[in-house]
Amino acid sequence: MNILSLIFRELVGLFVDDEFLAVAILAVIAGCGAMAAYTEVAALVIGALLLAGCVVVLLASVARGSRRIRR
DSSP states (O other): OHHHHHHHHHHHHHHSSSHHHHHHHHHHHHHHHHHHHHSOOOHHHHHHHHHHHHHHHHHHHHHHHHHHHHO
16 A cells, blocks of 8 residues: 555656646646637637647746755
């Protein structure tokens, strides 16, 4: 049973290692999902916003990480 809990903790750690990144990506996905569900914006536009939002969040996370390393 210890092996299963260790594997589970490692899998969770892969996704929640950087809390900012995980929460921000979920916010981008939720925002785009809400936009798709409640507006009549074209799917291509929502897909572009999803891509751009994820890239911006990733770049912000990398910038935050590099500042932490320099300190």
